[in-house]
Amino acid sequence: MITGAILIGAKDVSREPFFDAINPATGAVLAPAFSNADAADVDRACALAEAAAIAFADLPPEARATFLDTIADAIVAIGDPLIERAMEETGLPRARLEGERGRTTSQLRLFAQLLREGSWAQVTIDPALPDRQPLPRPDLRRRHLAIGPVAVFGASNFPLAFSVAGGDTAAALAAGCPVVVKGHPAHPGTGEMVARAITAAVASCGLPEGVFSFLPGATNELGAALVADPRIKAVGFTGSRAGGLALLKIAAARAEPIPVYAEMSSINPVILFPAALKARGAALGPAFIQSLTMGAGQFCTNPGLVIAIGDPNLDTFIDAAAAALAESQPQPMLTPGIHASFEKDVEALESHEAVTPVARGCVGDGVNQARGALFRTSAARFLADPALSHEVFGSSAIIVTVRDMTEAARVIAGLEGQLTATLVLDAEDEPAAAALIPLLERKVGRILANAWPTGVEVCHAMVHGGPYPATSDSRTTSVGTLAIDRFLRPVCYQGLPASLLPRSVAPDNPWSLPRRIDGVLQAG
């Protein structure tokens, strides 16, 4: 089932030099060897994608919905071998990966529902007013149309939900954009299994083969060639800030610059309010550590910063958190490189004179094991060194003590853009929290109360995004149905005869889309 091939449309390609998949929990090499896609593969995949773009974009929404459902079915049909391979390649536990598979398939099915509902096309009609004075108004119709072929970069930390058939792929295919995936080399076998599920769905739905290609590879050159290809019209990326910024630079330097949706880094501040801390500081400590260490802290929304007034109630929280962390079992990280970066970043904090180490997790005896790390410092010291607010990818957090909520606001104001902010509060804390909300709304994409940010619901209202540098584009989300907007652009038709109008804006509304007519929404 896994051959190590590059999947270019319907065709398998092998290409040297091969690279290896590694089991991060053991360091063992996993068979088979994987092809490294190169610039010629990018060229062929993009040519096929371009050839498929118009037919795929112009399909009835029901046909694309069926396609997405078919992909979901095909992923489920792989069965346990997918989970087992993903466990081997990522070191993540079975329950987590089974949950992630459910999330991936339900995400595809949610976009299928969205297509059937039809609002995504934003059909807007201003009918002709032939008798208007001083000038008649022509018939004007607008719809949103697929932007063109999209490059998706699989993320290391969600081998299913943010990878080959993850959120960006689901949103782009829903929009009607062919997708070329640059597979992440940390889980190439998992990637290939999912890619084959997609290519099987392309075939069984009778779609042009260029709708999907899968380019595994371990080189930066591969991603650079893909983003630079003139046929690619948008890019979805989840990964490091350095990686995201490199792609942004390539995209901006093209003859035709294109949008890059890069989700890059976030430390996800958690604000512990006084009444909540007093009432349940001892219970909050272990709950926080559970969120911090879940999945070895390898979440975009991992809570890396805690802000609270420095008083005995905070000490209770810290003591409880330290005790929970000290008992926490180490977990293998996703790759040796990610583990090495984590260790380096934690060591830098341990030797930073402005920061006090609070606790570490247990020492493990395998390779690439991440021990959680907790630090504390004061607001003044935190504000004095921007490096302290940089993301440490993994289970590391800093508790910043403030004198009062005014100083908390100063700490928040000094932060870069973030994916989330969490308020831990009781009823008495609400006035203090209310004062911070307008500030937080301008710093983050999602504000939570009394929940941990590591849970990201796939739904209509979700925003998994935020101001730069959390993402490169605060106007969108990478999770939830709003993500379809990333891959659409508006087109207007003025005075066209009915025979020339696309089906989505045709007078008889053959696809039963909801339409805004003269500014008033009408059901489909």
Place this chain on the structure above:
Amino acid sequence: MITGAILIGAKDVSREPFFDAINPATGAVLAPAFSNADAADVDRACALAEAAAIAFADLPPEARATFLDTIADAIVAIGDPLIERAMEETGLPRARLEGERGRTTSQLRLFAQLLREGSWAQVTIDPALPDRQPLPRPDLRRRHLAIGPVAVFGASNFPLAFSVAGGDTAAALAAGCPVVVKGHPAHPGTGEMVARAITAAVASCGLPEGVFSFLPGATNELGAALVADPRIKAVGFTGSRAGGLALLKIAAARAEPIPVYAEMSSINPVILFPAALKARGAALGPAFIQSLTMGAGQFCTNPGLVIAIGDPNLDTFIDAAAAALAESQPQPMLTPGIHASFEKDVEALESHEAVTPVARGCVGDGVNQARGALFRTSAARFLADPALSHEVFGSSAIIVTVRDMTEAARVIAGLEGQLTATLVLDAEDEPAAAALIPLLERKVGRILANAWPTGVEVCHAMVHGGPYPATSDSRTTSVGTLAIDRFLRPVCYQGLPASLLPRSVAPDNPWSLPRRIDGVLQAG
């Protein structure tokens, strides 16, 4: 009424070195002298804008709607002096400017209506599912929120509708973003009059003064400082490609890059289909020339390229167009600089060996008079030199003859992104046109049939935008209500107590906004 001042919030400021307004029809200097805003003025305007941002964004939509209506009333209240000053500063005729004033005020009122209707906030609620298995779903609410202070660059060619209170300003204020306008030096008196109407509306509506500032100036440094200011969160620009690209570069180099909505250049292809040409070639010629020479051709949507099969029917069209152009009266262009550029570009075409001059307009006896220019060439020659597809700002067009519609498709495929494409066709031409539509949809923002592109309706369905380099961002429009999306970003609230929720997503829906609940739209 016109003092030449910089308007920073509620305060007038004068600053040397002054610059002059010029009457382009006579070359005469118009009093008074105008202040050149500098970096310190940018700093103060942006500080005020930031101070006003949260309060302005959080106003009830009705309050911002009233504000927009008040601005429209205040512009109308200026009366004829506004039209007279605009005529003096631009050389444009009275009827055009009166029409443009109507468009400007109706644009403001349309955004007021949009605010009252409420869909713009995109309120989306996924209610809590406490009993869901395996995990409960929290309450999730999303709304679109103002992105922050916006810099607007007034355009030279629409001193009212794309300038101080033009489309970008109306959309940004509607979204809840304070606006800092960099006034265009070609119509500073007109700009000041309109700016004073806005500041009067700010005061009479009791809004914070930082909601609006007006920075006139004749230097590139002023615009550069404004785009670089960290408090500015988005930029709206209509102008030259060089100007737009310069602003994009500044915005991308900021510590926090921001979106720049630049509308830059377009030659707006017109495709004349065989049956239409045969039936009414002689009538189409003068109609085309009327669109080409209207306002001295100084429209973003001016038809600069005509594509048609080279046959006797086309000759009839060309002869009629040439005759109409030869009789067309010259008009003063907006500035001596624009006129000099036009003359230089036309001279380059006249001496280009691949191009044949067809006709010029009458010679004028005033200064800065633009004589329309019409050229012809073959598809092969046109495709061989990309310079022939560059915009000539003014009334200059090239007719490209093709052998058949397949060659027409090749010419279209070779074009850069455009604002519009126009189909001139009869019923028999529809199959040939249908074959081009998918190609055109991917090249332009608006496709017209049997109308000239120079008319741009301000409505819900309009798209005045298009792929790069027509604009810097094909996902938006600068005309029509969809433009509000430029200045909004989504924010999600998870599990917040009702007291902490913004009014737009509060359970009791105090602003009666339409809401999407569990994916189903409900009226407000």
